[in-house]
Amino acid sequence: MQSYIDLSYQPGKSDVVCLxxxxxxxxxxxxxxxxxxxxxxxxGTWTDISTMSEEIRDRLxxxxxxxxxxxxxxxxxxxxxxxxxxxxxxxxxxxxxxIFGMKHVExxxxxxxxxxxxxxKSFPGPLFxxxxxxxxxxxxxxxxxxxxxxxxxxxxxxxxxxxxxxALAGGCDFVKxxxxxxxxxxxxFDERAKLALGMIHSLxxxxxxxxxxxxxxxxxxxxMVKRAEYIKRNGGRYMMIDVVTVxxxxxxxxxxxxxxxxxxxxxxxxxxxxxxxxxxxxxxxxAKLCRLAGVDQLHIGTAVGKMEGPAEEVAQIKDEMLDTSxxxxxxxxxxxxxxxxxxxxxIPDLMKLMGNDIIIQAGGGVYGHPDSPKAGxxxxxxxxxxVMEGKSIEEYAKSHAELRRALExxxx
Numbered sequence: 001m002q003s004y005i006d007l008s009y010q011p012g013k014s015d016v017v018c019l020x021x022x023x024x025x026x027x028x029x030x031x032x033x034x035x036x037x038x039x040x041x042x043x044g045t046w047t048d049i050s051t052m053s054e055e056i057r058d059r060l061x062x063x064x065x066x067x068x069x070x071x072x073x074x075x076x077x078x079x080x081x082x083x084x085x086x087x088x089x090x091x092x093x094x095x096x097x098x099i100f101g102m103k104h105v106e107x108x109x110x111x112x113x114x115x116x117x118x119x120x121k122s123f124p125g126p127l128f129x130x131x132x133x134x135x136x137x138x139x140x141x142x143x144x145x146x147x148x149x150x151x152x153x154x155x156x157x158x159x160x161x162x163x164x165x166x167a168l169a170g171g172c173d174f175v176k177x178x179x180x181x182x183x184x185x186x187x188x189f190d191e192r193a194k195l196a197l198g199m200i201h202s203l204x205x206x207x208x209x210x211x212x213x214x215x216x217x218x219x220x221x222x223x224m225v226k227r228a229e230y231i232k233r234n235g236g237r238y239m240m241i242d243v244v245t246v247x248x249x250x251x252x253x254x255x256x257x258x259x260x261x262x263x264x265x266x267x268x269x270x271x272x273x274x275x276x277x278x279x280x281x282x283x284x285x286x287a288k289l290c291r292l293a294g295v296d297q298l299h300i301g302t303a304v305g306k307m308e309g310p311a312e313e314v315a316q317i318k319d320e321m322l323d324t325s326x327x328x329x330x331x332x333x334x335x336x337x338x339x340x341x342x343x344x345x346x347i348p349d350l351m352k353l354m355g356n357d358i359i360i361q362a363g364g365g366v367y368g369h370p371d372s373p374k375a376g377x378x379x380x381x382x383x384x385x386x387v388m389e390g391k392s393i394e395e396y397a398k399s400h401a402e403l404r405r406a407l408e409x410x411x412x
């Protein structure tokens with residue numbers, strides 16, 4: 001059988017290049033594992049076949065052009081012709097499909113992917129991007145402060161609305177459903193969305209501020225379409241989608257509808273795919289695909305909260321989502337969302353690591369405030385304002401009671 005390893009090959013501008021971390025199975029050489037991966041993800045199969053022509057082999061064969069035996073890092077270049085434009089499921093079925101179940105590998109991880117201009121241009125990308133979201137909410141410079149209404153599930157639509165109002169009135173810019181709240185009997189989608197959006201319109205009229213609500217539409221495609229239409233009819237600006245559980249086909253469908261709604265992307269279940277550093281797919285790959293598909297806001301981790309994810313990796317994902325270099329061919333940026341165990345005392349470290357182009361979401365940090373959710377929201381804004389003004393939060397807390405009380409509880 002033909003080898004796909006070609007260390008003299010220089011990838012062309014039209015190649016899709018994948019970076020894999022390969023751990024061969026016992027008694028399998030790295031070279032044999034690499035050949036199996038390259039073949040299975042493209043034109044190969046387990047044996048020689050009579051229907052393979054030289055023309056197909058020469059035109060469509062992948063090339064493993066970098067193989068590092070010490071680290072197991074391998075780069076494979078694939079001809080663009082192997083991939084259908086605008087089709088993320090087909091891309092993943094190729095470069096991240098059967099290969100993970102092959103006996104040739106003990107572990108295999110897709111660490112990164114680089115996509116050529118023609119392929120990138122076959123996707124719409126985000127509708128709003130960072131600039132559009134900032135204009136929508138009229139927040140030009142500072143981080144956007146958001147919250148997740150707590151408890152995650154169990155509140156009635158009226159109770160959910162009232163809890164959201166407290167947070168927005170206290171200083172939050174954005175509220176959202178949790179990933180597992182859609183339309184349960186205790187909180188039907190239509191009733192919750194209508195009450196919440198009505199409250200937001202009323203609050204905007206009395207405060208001259210602008211707010212966002214990430215209303216979770218996740219479900220079947222038919223259900224998501226109906227829910228997005230309902231949000232639009234009731235004056236909403238956002239739809240929230242659990243992008244991993246819904247899948248890229250569902251995500252692409254909703255983006256391609258051009259509803260005019262921003263997409264807030266929650267990454268629930270991503271760690272089942274991304275957390276094992278030896279096997280699976282990295283979060284940076286999923287994030288890149290989300291930008292292609294067209295999300296406007298994406299959860300990327302915090303590095304300082306409760307969720308797993310080293311600071312270097314989270315910062316790398318953030319940089320990729322905000323990157324405006326030519327490789328994205330005009331696709332808009334994605335607003336990174338930092339969420340998971342955040343509280344007021346973590347804000348200085350978070351902003352030092354991530355900068356100002358982030359959405360800070362604190363559920364427990366707002367609803368766990370010792371005085372009230374409204375005080376919790378106020379204290380989150382105060383922590384952000386302190387950093388923006390170049391002051392320590394400890395000093396700022398001396399003249400801001402809400403922040404002082406939060407620090408006494410969360411930073412003790």
